[in-house]
Amino acid sequence: MESLVIKPSGPLRGQIRLPGDKSISHRAVIFASLTPGTTVIRNLLESEDVLRTVRIFEELGVFLRCLKSGDWIVKGKRSEELRAPRKILYCGNSGTTMRLMMGVLAALPFRSILTGDRSLNRRPMERVIEPLRRMGAKFHPFFIEGERHIEVVGGDLKGIHYNLPVPSAQVKSAILLAGRTAGVKVTVKEKIKTRDHTERMNRFFKRSPGRRCLIIPGDPSSAAFFTVAALINPDRFTRLMIKKVCLNPTRTGFLTVLKKMGAEIRIDHEKYLCGEPVADLVVTPCRLRATHVGGKIVPSLIDEVPILAVAAACAEGKSSFRDMKELRIKETDRIEALIHELPKFGIPMTEYKEGFRIEGEGRLYGAKGDSLGDHRVAMSLAILGTVAPGRTRVNDTDCIKTSLPEFFSLMKSIGVSIKLTS
Numbered sequence: 001m002e003s004l005v006i007k008p009s010g011p012l013r014g015q016i017r018l019p020g021d022k023s024i025s026h027r028a029v030i031f032a033s034l035t036p037g038t039t040v041i042r043n044l045l046e047s048e049d050v051l052r053t054v055r056i057f058e059e060l061g062v063f064l065r066c067l068k069s070g071d072w073i074v075k076g077k078r079s080e081e082l083r084a085p086r087k088i089l090y091c092g093n094s095g096t097t098m099r100l101m102m103g104v105l106a107a108l109p110f111r112s113i114l115t116g117d118r119s120l121n122r123r124p125m126e127r128v129i130e131p132l133r134r135m136g137a138k139f140h141p142f143f144i145e146g147e148r149h150i151e152v153v154g155g156d157l158k159g160i161h162y163n164l165p166v167p168s169a170q171v172k173s174a175i176l177l178a179g180r181t182a183g184v185k186v187t188v189k190e191k192i193k194t195r196d197h198t199e200r201m202n203r204f205f206k207r208s209p210g211r212r213c214l215i216i217p218g219d220p221s222s223a224a225f226f227t228v229a230a231l232i233n234p235d236r237f238t239r240l241m242i243k244k245v246c247l248n249p250t251r252t253g254f255l256t257v258l259k260k261m262g263a264e265i266r267i268d269h270e271k272y273l274c275g276e277p278v279a280d281l282v283v284t285p286c287r288l289r290a291t292h293v294g295g296k297i298v299p300s301l302i303d304e305v306p307i308l309a310v311a312a313a314c315a316e317g318k319s320s321f322r323d324m325k326e327l328r329i330k331e332t333d334r335i336e337a338l339i340h341e342l343p344k345f346g347i348p349m350t351e352y353k354e355g356f357r358i359e360g361e362g363r364l365y366g367a368k369g370d371s372l373g374d375h376r377v378a379m380s381l382a383i384l385g386t387v388a389p390g391r392t393r394v395n396d397t398d399c400i401k402t403s404l405p406e407f408f409s410l411m412k413s414i415g416v417s418i419k420l421t422s
């Protein structure tokens with residue numbers, strides 16, 4: 001099992017370009033595989049999660065090849081040309097792979113079986129199964145040695161008009177992909193807007209028939225770690241530029257919150273890449289104030305709560321995070337994980353059912369933390385280690401490979417004192 005050892009460091013300086021956004025990378029692989037013709041994808045995130053989606057399409061008979069790091073060629077097929085899988089489709093830790101693929105497989109006239117790792121096999125899938133069953137697909141969950149497997153028998157779907165009961169882009173996308181793959185009309189209504197990458201990707205593929213080139217913008221969820229690292233760094237010479245970050249408004253809640261906390265983040269070179277707004281972020285340190293996060297903004301920052309908690313721990317005053325019960329069913333129960341881990345670093349926390357309160361500017365010190373197998377918890381604790389006096393060790397950090405395998409080298413490249421140990 002790998003661990004990271006971090007010491008307070010500064011200044012943090014440099015220009016970094018992050019691998020492609022995880023949500024968009026999954027969708028690029030899915031749309032390219034399901035659209036006849038050739039798609040070249042650039043800056044694809046080659047993390048474990050995205051590669052699970054790639055392997056599943058290979059098993060369904062699609063040609064996908066890596067040309068060079070980040071650049072892929074995909075020869076898409078019509079849904080009638082896809083073949084039934086000969087093995088169990090393994091989704092690893094990736095909720096996006098499992099839920100979006102359930103939508104695709106619901107529309108295909110054969111039987112498939114999906115499973116994942118222990119964490120994924122405990123996450124709720126009923127929210128996706130229920131609307132897809134209403135469209136006509138059959139799902140049979142069963143267990144092998146305690147691990148959940150889900151059999152999908154797809155084909156012959158009918159359209160649906162669905163009101164999303166939970167703010168989940170994965171549920172929305174599963175229904176949209178089922179409709180697109182089956183060629184039936186679906187409409188999904190949401191009370192609070194969730195990330196709309198599926199809708200944007202759908203428009204992009206409609207506009208570009210034949211041969212396409214798709215450039216994936218940098219991942220804002222990964223950018224959030226480096227943004228907070230620069231903001232909380234005490235060295236006045238710290239200055240980071242994060243190039244070509246996706247600034248889709250359904251993903252930038254963390255920037256809104258950080259700005260409300262007093263952060264100065266410059267946004268330069270705004271443009272569009274394949275239907276998604278992108279820009280460079282320039283971040284310098286500043287004093288942060290406590291804040292309240294809750295309500296409609298939550299879906300646009302749900303994956304950034306662990307790193308925003310680190311920002312709040314370094315801010316002046318008490319911050320509260322509410323309306324986040326979805327955090328309980330992520331890769332870990334992230335509320336419980338933060339309540340368990342942050343006090344080890346001297347940060348006072350109070351747990352709520354759907355959030356937490358955190359006291360900033362306590363007596364912060366380096367400590368031994370545990371990722372609990374969750375990539376975003378692992379990276380958040382590592383960022384905390386860049387300012388917590390003393391030595392920080394984060395255990396069980398292999399999980400970082402699910403979303404940002406380059407985390408360690410990027411941290412080193414900007415000047416963080418970080419070591420990898422086993």
Ligand code: S3P
Nearest residue numbers: 023096167168169170171302303
């Ligand atoms: C994702 C949607 C979100 C997010 C996840 C990726 C997506 O999950 O937390 O990391 O790619 O659609 P929910 O749909 O469960 O909110």
